[in-house]
Every structure is written in structure tokens, then in C-alpha cells.
Amino acid sequence: MLSPFIAKLSEIYPDARLLTHDAGLVSYESDGLTAFREKPIAVVLPESADEVIRTVRCCFDSHVPFVARGNGTSLSGGSLPVKNGIVISMNRMNRILRLDPVQRLAVVEPGVINLNVTKAAASHGLLYAPDPSSQSVCTIGGNIAFNSGGAHCLKYGMTSNHVLGLKIVLPNGTVDTLGGESLESIHPDYVGMFVGSEGLFGIALEITLRLIPKPEVYRTVMCAYRSLKAAGDAVSKIIASGLLPGAMEIMDNLSIQAAEAAVHPGYPLDAAGLLIVELEGEASQVDEEFKRLHGLIEASNPYFFKEAKDAFERQQIWKGRKSAFSAVGRLSPDFIVQDGVVPRGRLGEALEEIQRLSKQHGIRVANVFHAGDGNLHPLILYDGKQKGALHHAELLAAEIIELCIRFGGSITGEHGVGMEKRTYLPKMYQPSDMESMFQVRRAIDPTNIANPGKMLMDGDAPALTTSGMHPLEKAGVISRE
Amino acid sequence: MEHKIDLEAIGSPQADAMAHAISTCVHCGFCLPACPTYQVLGEEMDSPRGRIVLMRGVLEQNLPLEEATPYLDRCLGCLGCETACPSGVAYGELLSSFRAHTQDKRKRPIADQMAHMMASQTLPFPNRFRWAALLGRLAKPIAGIFPTPIRAMLGLVPSRLPDSARLPVFTPAKGVRRGQVGLLAGCVQQVLAPDINLATVRVLSENGFDVHVPVGQGCCGALSMHTGDAKMARRLAAVNLDLFPPNLDAIITNAAGCGSGVKEYALLFRGDPLEAKAAHLANRVQDVSQFLDSIEMISLKPLEKTLRVAYHDACHLAHAQGITSAPRRLLRQIPGLELCEIPDGEICCGSAGTYNIEQPQIANTLGTSKAKHIASLGVDVVAMGNIGCMVQIRNHLAKLKPDKVAIPVLHTVQLLDRAYRNE
Amino acid sequence: MNSLVAPDTKVNERICELQELVRTSRKLHIVGSKSKDGFHHSSDGATTISTPSLSGVVSYDPLEFVVTLLGGTRVLEVVELLEKHGQYLPFDPLLVDRGATIGGTVASNAAGPGRFRFGGIRDFLLGIRFIDGRGNCIRGGGQVVKNAAGFDYPKLMVGSRGTLGLLYEMTFKVFPKPESYATIVATFSKLDEAVASMNKLASSPLDIEAIELIPIEMGSRGYELAIRIGGIASALMNRLNRLQKFVPVSMLLQDHDDWRYWRAATNLEWARDKGSLVKLPITPNAIAAMDKQCSKLLIDRRYSVGGNVAWIATVWNDQWSQQLGDAQTFLGPLPIEDNGYPRELGPFGRAIKYALDPESKFI
């Protein structure tokens, strides 16, 4: 017998796009973080904004929680189904509705794959800049929810910096339009507020993206070092010199091994640290920058240096880097992808600390990171079949995150809080900050049905204890950082 | 990905391979855009990642087999996912092992069963297939009364079969003799396009190789293997194990499906007394393009006028065997030939073994989209290295513009052959 | 760490006082240095909070390219400080020489021509502290260049005009300043030619810092495009030569001339004494129609940020306020009621306003 709620959904969807059978449901149990599994009560596959809106209204009326899902590559459990909830799978809404090369913008549906926007823009000499490693799979909707970044965010910023306008459906089923087509707006930056809200503010239905001219030239180099710290120090020097590369990435030996096995980009297999730097822009400017970069790198004493000689070699270097997470699956049956940020000047220090922790726990950690932003991605390897291994790995992951907080950084640079880090958010923010987020959340989603339990811990908000400054703070004795 | 598969309870020699593939998958989804069925159907169950989860569910005994079957049946076995997977998941091994493991337990709808039976009982046997094809031709006008899967099968039957041509058992090398090779003659292809084998023999001999085509060859078993009929596959394959003389430089195949199938023999025969022999044969088999690329080809005569050629990557060549650049290098050696890349080229054309027979709707969608991509290029010829793709693409190109002469579809080796013969 | 003014006891005391003030007031109106007069009109009956008392650099680490400032800090002070280390705020804060404060700059989203290249205030603001409508101190964002934890309050506050809370501390990401600049000015007799050139340049792979489209004598004598490039000195000549192939150059500005030209533009000097100055977010396609209208009514205007912002300088009247519903006044008298700001909020904006300022104290 159909439950009354499912019956309502079946008024919106034909059978083929309303999944309630086992095979359908288990397929949507997890996202890219497989440590969590939860079977939804139904999965719907909308093909229009109108269907999404009607679905959300249906959920609102029946108090059924929902989770939007793009292509399920979230690494923090963001698209993990919610208990007794449904999954709204957006991947079929994948059209580019309009691409305006003159005004340099694209209007897209949320299920479009990131790389497909980039490809469409490329035919006009334009670029959609954010390039998460998962760009060939992940959807713009997912990118919006997580404010996803990528290797090339150093110069032009993350997803948020490239979103001009949004049409959204709020958790109560009302529709709103935020921003527009102009680079500027005169209202509070609602678009900026929605981006990165991890599905807690509702579902993006239509997105206006900014495109930028494709850089005229790229110059990409790889340099290998005998220690990871040497690579980190080189990055600090490059940043301090005032150069502004398009990307600066570091990989350690384990990730080099894995990526080389997967893609064969020609990485030096014996390197302890591999630094990839890419300059981009107008040819004559880049040539001058390259001279400076070359000098800086020479001074940093790498034992191997190579410049990509053509587009193919460049592409291979990046393909290797971008496949690193998944390629680590070759080294270990299971692993946790960690994502934290430290101030760039403390990169070398943080890496040494992570190596120490890894030794101390006897757990292998592979490191791949967006060095230019101080965004670390330690991959903590374990074998889920061994008893207690996951738990042990989680302990190490926790120590790394606490290290990031201690260093004055962030618990996530781009993968979001999701399920994974919701217990850490209160460690990064004060109770009054947390309370404010709950207030916003409650005002937007009073019935708590939009991806509940993610980012903010479920249940009632912690009682607000600090409605002012602590007396010691007032006296300047302590400060909260 | 974690799993709770009880290897002993499964008890099949391939259980380890399955468990290993599942644990190697990190659920990252990089394979999604490479999967034709995900492109067409847009649901997780019809993606590689989803199918791995479904197989895991069945093997863990958490999911009834019937729940998973429709989605696994829709898998083309094109292995686009393997090429895309950074983690190195051996999806092909997982799928064939899983299909073999569950073959006896599954229930299929009657019409599917008939189509499957007809396909698996006729395709591997050249003579039976020739008869079936002739019968099919008779049945074509009344195709409407058959269930869809069978109708699709009839649609594939060419309206005119080429004359069956006998292959010489031995063809001597021309010019300076450089070595000797054997030829795996294939089954379907012998009936539908005997010229491919003839062209292969001519090109090899032109390049200084003696070519042996031992009599008594049957189907290599690949079709049965891919549909999960491991028993039948082993029976068919066993016939070929002893046929080829030991002193050959290589055993050549010109059908990508056969090539990739033979290369999987070791897994197919795992735990079987014939395992060593099968593995040995597998090691000797090379695709014709791979082989020709490894020798210095005798130079080709320039074409009279520029010929624009699109090269289509057959899945069983590109994804299953990783052969993509060799055929392109060969074609570029024909002076005056201009090579074009097909947009979305890594996506399957929908042929995939018996797929266009068993999943006609999806096969149709993929075929149509492939034909459109090819037509968009304005080329003179499409070349490829697999008979299945040739039939599929030829059909869909013809359907695209029924009133016009369709773009000719040729095997790579046929193009080389024509260039040598200056046709 | 180069800490110039530590968040000392005095600052903390002042913040506590402000919290108290918010808690006990019914209506509040926040002002900085009042460099943008257009915002300060109907504060009748409201308590005015002035931020300049909260000023100073909280921390600045040039190697980290991050600076934290108190809300009342003068932008000029910040610009000069950064310049000493070869760094800058690439979005060209407006009205620097007219006393603009950093808090007011963020709250009014006052970015200038340089916003074209690397982004606006929203793209450089990493973290904030503010007092919400309940009198609580809230921190949003962080101190590092990348951070995806929690809701993005920093962006929300950009353009909030003091209606969502009192911003008292802001952390910015800064960039290395190009070592040299040059500007070419190109003249066109027809608007559509100028717009077409602007679009072509904006989509070209030339790295351009700013493009402004300026009607000459209200368009009666044509239009000019001012195009600025910056970078390594030894490459600049080469790039200028290349740029000249795109547009008919009538003037080349270098060094101090270049600096003066753009400083005047960010100070909005052209609009001085022209009544109200109104900012309109637009896209390049909107220029033709808008310009026709303006030239009929003899209204001065400029198109900034590669055709993404229209600045309109005129004596305000009702007719205008209707036509320019989505506009923001910067300078000069513009009664807030006419403009309709805070304008009708959408459901999303309403929910946020309610959450942060449930009693609607901030006006």
C-alpha cells in the first residue's frame, strides 16, 4: 500500500521517476563519504523546476525531510539521505539554458555537470573558473551548496565568486530570486549567503554564472623535493614575492604514487614533495612572471624541475592531480578525505605536525593540497575490515582538524561541514555565533526539513548563554580566536 | 568501499575478484559521465557506481537478485567506466564474474529469455547464424507481431547477406618474409562481413607475414561470457585452445569483442584444469591494429584525393584493451587521409555484444546519438575495429537519412587494404 | 604578525557599550564618516551610532596577505598602509579621499572600477564581527583565505547598509599590487561602437584591470573608453602596443597621470555638485536604452566595471525613482521613502532580516 505521502508524490511523478523499490533506494544510500549509509523512503527524479517546487511543497505539507542531490560526490555526507526523508535527485535537470558570450554569463539548471559548463564556455574563448577535482562529475547545484573550490581558486576565487544570480525554492515551498545578471548588486549579498549553505536554505533551481576570458597562455611547472617541508617553504616564498599564480598544488609521495599509477602523468616517483605551479594570463606578462618564478624555484633547490611543453602535457599533470583522491583507492581499501585550512605561512609547520601524528598513530596519511590557499587534504588510510580501524582513523582525522583550528585556520576549505564535521563547527565558532546560525536556519526553515542534521547538529539549538562578553573578555584578559 | 561479503558462502572461484573490485571502489562517481546508460537513463542504479552497490547488496545477501537484475542487464559491458576510474576498479571482471555467479539463479521475462536464447544460441555458431539470418530476413515483414526485443534482433539482420566466402587456411607472405601469424576468424563477422577477414589476411601478407587460419575454429566465447553464460563460454573457448601452432609470432584478431574476451580467459578458466592453457592463448592474442602498429608497416600509396575519415573507438578496443592510438597511427600512415575525432567519442554506440538485441531501446538511443555525432563531421568514411559497432553504426547512419546514401562504414584494416590495393 | 592596534581593553569596552546601546534602543541608524550622504536621511527618531570611534588596524600580516580592521578605520589609512608593503585592495574602494570608512564601504558595497578584474568587496572579505539586533556579538567567516565552514555572513553584510547589524571588525584578503600601470583612453563618436569595443575587450584574453565607458559632455561629443592595465613594468609596453590594435587610442596615461585619473574616478569627482548620485547594477546590453533616455533628459552618467554598473548623477525626481526602482543613492539628497529602501524584501531577505534583527531596530 502506498503511504499517503508517496501517493502525493506519484501525482507529480510517473512511476519511472519515483523510486521506492529496494534497488533504487540502496543506490542512493551514500555520497562520496561511504562511512555513512541511510536508505531514503523515496527518490524522485525531477525534470523541471516546477516539479521540484511541487515536491518541496509536498514535503513541507507532510513534514517529510528532503535532501537535494547532484551527483553524490560530496565528501562530507552532504547528500547523504536523511532518516525518513526523500532524495530529490537533480541530475536530470542538466541543461544550459542560455550562454551569452557577449555579456559573459551562463544561465544553467542545477544538475549540469561543472565541466560541461566549462566546455560550453570554451567554444567562445571563455572560462568557467572554479575547477574542483571532481569537475567531470559534480554538478553546479552541488558546487553552489558547498561553495566548491579547486586548484585554480587562488586568483579568481571559489564558486561563490562566480555566481551572479539564483532562483531558489525555500523549504516552505516559496520561490525567490536572488541577485541577477550584473556583477554588482545593491542589496545585501543574498547570493553569497545562499552559496555554501549546504542545502539548508532550500534548493537552487536556476543559476546565473559568470564567465571570464580564457587565459591566453598557461605555463605549468612541476618541481620535486626531498622533503615535504621544502615544497611548502617554496610556496611561502612564491606568495611572499608578490607573484599571483593561477594555481599552486603540492602532493606527497603516497599521492604521487597513486596518481602516477592511475594516469601516468610522469611524476617523479621518488619525490617526497611535488610542487605544481601554474602561471596564467597574457603572454608577455606571464613570460616576465615566469622569469621570476624560475629564479625563486631555483633558489628553493628542487632536485627535479619540468615545464609542461604542450597542452597535452599540462593536461596530464592536472589529470594526475585531480585523480589523486580516487587513485588513493589503489593504495588502501578505505580512507578518509580530510579538508582543513591553515594560514599559508604555517603550511610547513602544519605538514610536519601531520607527519608526526601519522607516525604516532601508525596510520598512513597521504597529502594532496591546494598549497596556495593553505588548504590541506590529508587522506587517512585504513582498512575497514580491521576491527576498530575506522575509529582509529577518525581519531587521527579529528586531531588534524583540531590542529587547523589551533593554527587559526578553518575546519573546511571546500568540502563543507555536512555530517562529517558538524561536531567541530562549535569548536570553531562561539556559542553566540552558533546561535545566530540556528536563528537564521530556523527563520528560513521553521519545520527543519531541508537537509536537517547537516552542518548544524539536529535538535534544538544550544541555549544562548553568552548574550554579551565574558567578564574576562571585557577586561581584555582573554580573547576568543 | 566496505563490504560484508562472505567469500566462502559465495564459493565461486571468482569470489575474490568480485570482493576486491568492490573494495577498490571509493564511490567517487568519476565513472558516471563515462557510462552510456547513466547518460541515457540518469539514475544511479544505471551507473557503474550504482551497479557496484547493487552487486554488493546481492553478494552481501541484503538485496534480492531480482531487484538488481534489470539494472545489471542494462549494463553494456562497454567498460567506459574502467577507463574513467582512477581507483583502478576492475569492473569488467566484477561484472562477468557476477553474471556467471548468478546465471542459474535469475529469472527473466519470457520475451527477453527468447531473445537471449536466440542470440546466445545462434550468434556464436556461424552456420546457425547464417540460417537464422536468412530466416530473419523472411520474418522481417512480419516483425510487428514479435515482442520488442525480438523485433530489434530482426532489425539488425541485413537485408542482403554477402556471399559466404571461404578463408584460405594458409596464405604466404608477400615480398620479404618477416614472420608468421595466426588469425582468429570469429563467428558473426564471418557471416556478416567476410571481407574483413580477407582484408586482414591480405594486409598481413602484404607486410611479409604468413597467415594461418586453422580449420575447426569456433566462437571465442566472448558473447556468452559477457551475458554471464560462463559454462557455454568455456565450452566454446576450449575448442580453440589447441588449434594454433606454437611457433606463431602472434594470434591476430580483428574483432575487438573477441580480443577482449580472449584476454579474459584466465579469469574465465580460474580454477579449471585448462586455466594455464587458456592464459597462454590469451597472452598470444593481439588486435590487428596493435600488431600492425608494432611492426614497421610497408609504406602505403597516396590517395588520389583527400579522404576525411572519422575513427570510432570500439569500447572493447578502447576501454577493454586500452587500444586507442594504434589504429589512429595506422590510418595516419595513409597519405592523403585526414583523421577526425567524433564528439563524445568515448561513449558506447550501443552495440556491445548482444546488447542491441537485449536492450533495444537504450541501444537505439545510443546508436542514434552516435550517428548524429558522426554525421555532424561531414566525413567520407567512418572507420572502426569491431564488427558489432559496424553493424550498429551502419544501421543508425542509414536511419538518420533514409533517402540519402549513408556514410560508408569500414573496418580499419579494410581501409588499409584498400589503400594497398589503391582502390 | 604586525599588530598595530591590539583589540585592547578600550576597544572591548566600546563594543560592550555599543551592545548595550543596541539592546536598549528602539531604532538605530549607523553612520561612518558620512562620505555617502545619500544614505543618511530619514534617521528621525532613531539613535545614531557613529563608528569612527572604533578604528584601527587589528592585525596585518603582509606575508599572509590578510588584514583585519575595525569598522571605523578610514580607508585611506588602510590603502596607505598596504601600499607600504606593495599590497592593495583590488576592488578600488570609493571615496577614499572623502573620508570613507571601511565599515561604510562594506555596508554600502562601494567598489570602484578595479572591481572588474578580480572581484568586488564580497570576493575579498574573509571574516566579520558584528552586533546583531539582539545586541549579540557575532563572528562570521574566518581569518584564512579559504573557509567553507558555517554560513557566509561576510558576504551577506556586503551591501546590507547597516540594516542587518553593526559591523565592527572586518578581515580582508589583499593582493600584491601591480608594480606599474598604464591607461589608454579611446574615443568613439557612436555609443554602440564604444559598447561593442568594450565587450570585445572584456572577452579578450588581455588582462585588463578596469574598463570605464564615459559619455563626453553628456554624449554630445561622443564617448570614451578608459582602459587600464597593470603588471610587471618590462611587459607593459608590449601589452600596450597590443591593446592599441583593439581600439583607436586618443590618449595614453602613465605613472602619476594614470594614478591621478583613477583616483579621481574612485573619488567620484565627476559627480560632485550634481545632485544625487545613483548606482544601478546593469549589464552591458542595458546601456543603449539607458543612455538614450539620459541624454534626452540631460543627465550625466558613467558606465563602470565593464558595463556592469551605471552611475547616474542628477537632481532627483519622482519620475526617476520609479524608473530606477533598483537603485542605490550614494551622494546627495534622496529621500529614502521615494527610493523605497529598504525596499520590498523577498522571502529569503525577510527571513534573514527577521533572524538577525527581529525587532527591526536597524534602519
Ligand SMILES: Cc1cc2nc3c(=O)[nH]c(=O)nc-3n(C[C@H](O)[C@H](O)[C@H](O)COP(=O)(O)OP(=O)(O)OC[C@H]3O[C@@H](n4cnc5c(N)ncnc54)[C@H](O)[C@@H]3O)c2cc1C
Ligand atoms: C574525488 C573527489 C574529488 C573532489 N575534489 C573536490 C575539490 O577539489 N574541491 C571541492 O570543493 N570539492 C571536491 N570534491 C567534493 C565534491 O565534489 C563537491 O562538494 C561537489 O560540489 C559536490 O557536487 P555534487 O553534484 O556531487 O553534489 P552532491 O554530493 O550530490 O550534493 C552536495 C550538496 O549539495 C546539495 N545540493 C545538490 N544540489 C543542490 C541544489 N540544486 N540546490 C541546493 N543544494 C543542492 C546537497 O543537498 C548536498 O548537501 C571532491 C569529491 C570527490 C569524490
Ligand code: SF4
Ligand atoms: S570511478 Fe571507480 S572508484 Fe569511483 S565510483 Fe566509479 S568505479 Fe568506484
Ligand code: SF4
Ligand atoms: S560497462 Fe559501460 S554500461 Fe556498464 S556500467 Fe560500465 S560504463 Fe556503464
